[in-house]
Amino acid sequence: MDATPDGGHLIAGAWVAGGPTFESAPATGTPRRFFSATEVEVDAAARAAEDAFASFGWSSRKARAEFLDAIAAQMEARGADITAIAQEETGLPAPRLAGELARTTGQLRLFARHILAGAYLDRRHDVALPDRQPLPRPDIRLMQRPIGPVAVFGASNFPLAFSVAGGDTASALAAGCPVVVKGHPAHPGTSQKVAEAIDAARAALDLHPGVFALLQSFTVEGGTALVRHPLIKAVGFTGSLGAGRALFDLCAARPEPIPFFGELGSVNPMFLLPAALKARSGTLGAGWAGSLSMGVGQFCTNPGIAFAVDGPDTDAFLAATEAGLGQVAPQPMLTDGIAAAFRRGRDHVAQTPAVRCALKADADGRNGAPALFETTGAAFRADSSLAHEVFGPLGILVRVEDEDEMVALAAGLEGQLTATLQMDADDTPLAKRLMPILERKAGRVLANGFPTGVEVCDAMVHGGPYPASTNFGATSVGTMAIRRFLRPVSYQNLPDALLPADLLEGGA
Template sequence: MTYTPHGKHLIGAERVGSDQTFSSDPAHGTAHDFSVGTPELVDRACEAAEAAFDAYAATSRDERAAFLDAIAEELEARIDEITETAMSETGLPEPRIRSVELPRTANQLRLFAGHIRDGAYLDRRHDAALPDRQPLPRPDLRMIQRPIGPVAVFGASNFPLAFSTAGGDTAAALAAGCPVVVKGHGAHPGTGELAAEAIAAAARRTGMPDGVFSLIQGGNRQVGQRLVQHPLIKAVGFTGSLAGGRALFDLCAQRDEPIPFYGELGSVNPMFVFDSALSARGAEMGKAWAGSLCMGAGQFCTNPGIAVVMDGPAADAFRDATREALAEMGPQTMLTEGIAEAYKGGAAKMGEESGVTAIVTTEPASRAATPFLYETDADTWLANERLGEEVFGPLGLIVRCKDAAQMETLARKLKGQLTVTLHMDDADAEAARKLLPIVERKAGRILVNGFPTGVEVADAMVHGGPYPASTNFGATSVGTLSIRRFLRPVCYQNLPDSILPADLAG
């Protein structure tokens, strides 16, 4: 079913236009015009969110859970329009949207609904009064997690649903009891509009206050800057580039009232391949790595861009198998022209670095991505920080180490990562055991004998890591723990049950 966007912002429950428009840049199909966001519209959205906060924060967990369930249902009811629109705007294939992203987005909303119904996230604590304690009595103390206020969310380019308008940050904030203002991503404004319509419909169905959700599309940097600096915004969720995220992070820190900025900014997700595993199945791993590198044109924040191996014939077999598999990979459409140009530029710079050998080079056309593979030694990598920077796309770098000590040195030099993978057999257990304490300090998720592309939405998932993978190493943007970003503990001393929050009374 073809969807024609209305092209307006959603401010509270109202569709709002603006004087200027911008045109979408679809991978294929028809471009559409959308209203351009302004700082004034940001003010209106933030004021609407603040006006809704008291009523929304006072809703019961069951009421908010019903709202989240309703959003999931409204998204699913629009699956045909969303799939067609997202495919046109991003170039992603139909199965990625219809069978992966939309179900994941709906499922994580339902996961949060179940999570808040359970109530364990509230971390309720009670120290009963001890009036006869000597030398001083103890008051009655009760603690609970409470919502922090309106939250700003920036949509991601590479996940038009799961990390964007109705994605994980929005779901976590709404579950916590916080109204949300989303700055939509210009790569998929029509998809964002459809998701916003689903949220608005769910809010009407469940009787939520009008300002519980707003979407602002387009606009220049001043729009994003105004959003993170607006005094009514109490936290920011962001997925995007290191440069853009760091700029917004700094603005949050410079506010009169600094606020937390939960940014996911980039990662090369290194794999460490140990001797026994490399000798036993290096060719098999090389082929599998090529598939992971090229999945979704390499446009995943968990794309495993670096393979660290021990030098020798087994490393040759690993490299050759990777090269052969990459040679069979055809071109894939990238999300935007800008991302495609940045990928080509990053691949070209990698090939120009001293001490780096090109194994697979290609000539991507226009908005398409084709794979690149390079190789270097650990000495070169350790001497050149640029070789540890993310190239967003299907590009891999093999780093050869002389011995286990050098592999450990390389691990210690890593910057913060979302993931680190260990490829090992039983005979590699001692080497892996020595490396594990090092990589624990570098990443939020550690895998064995797998590939990090694909992030399970579950209670135990951590999608975050030390800077620059994310700006807050103690947080995650995926999984139910992510709700804690939008809560704060409040202690109530000697309050009678009649005025305690409902979740603490009794």
């Protein structure tokens, strides 16, 4: 394995020390010290990435696909070490981390296959019409091209699939953009191990050492310097609304504004339509309990709010949910800070007028335990804070008076990552009323399932109108994620010698 100094940054193919140090806070095991990047390390990484772009941005799709496949292979070769340290740092169970590692390597290989096919380039060609009247038409070709070095912020809740080698990094590399990752301080050791795998793949293929960098950081200043650096051309982020909005504003305030692709969170509303609720209230309640508590509720697709018409079937649904959540023991959350924030959010909901607590399990320290509340449609409409995400295993059942109120509350929601319809055939008329609203509110609308679990595939959209994400036309999961780091370029009357190889027949 690589001789990596403890806590260093990976810059231009070398592990270096730099900046003040911070101590990790693992769920189990011994804390370790890591360096926290300053403007010096940020500048070095960004300059190396810009140098790498001169070659990597014009590399072949085959070469980039080989790089993605090699990263996947190197991660698998180090799989036991990666998952072991990830389990120590995050407290996530080994099976969950093994599945997340497989998801990470799978999406790397998916992107490799996707760019080899070439359709993502959106190549167009309008041939010259020299005899056209009243004016001739020039020869014009169009193709998507990479934008330059990309900054990626690792996510706390997915130490593999949304972090150092996650979807943002994979899609940027697939596009031809070098990447500078700011590792998340909740799992710096995991970040280091994954970066070792990426750099080993890079070295084996003799790619420019600036094509990938990892900067460890525990400070706001490190992330701020990265976003502000003039050589960074886009930012990918998964995290809280507050942090994401601050970075989004920094991107917009730069002398050269750059796109910020932030996935910021969502309450992922679920609509329990009457026929479905009457037919299977118990099954739906048990399913909601399982979805709410999965991973201690630390999923951005956690369905935190359910709407149902008040009545006996809704009573049965709530009872089944409460029974299911009552079987869930306290579990470690990702960080002490996340656990504390969850309790603050839970207690705020509990103290809100017209909210009844159905379940509030005790947990202290880093642990989280389920909480379940109910309120009325009128109370939900009157207090916008009830529609804010509480990151953790918390659900709110909103009892509406009738179908009209359900539709009206749907129309009042903010942007979401997902919206779910629990429905039977007899619910189709109400579902048709809701659909024009929900497809404007969410990036993914699903029926008769639960949104926790995001399939990595061509058709997936993981994004949505603000505040779910900062760019409603983008996704951070699926092959369309590559388009975030591309821009269209037209080539008019250029000789073949000056055109990108991908625009010429047989370019690959």
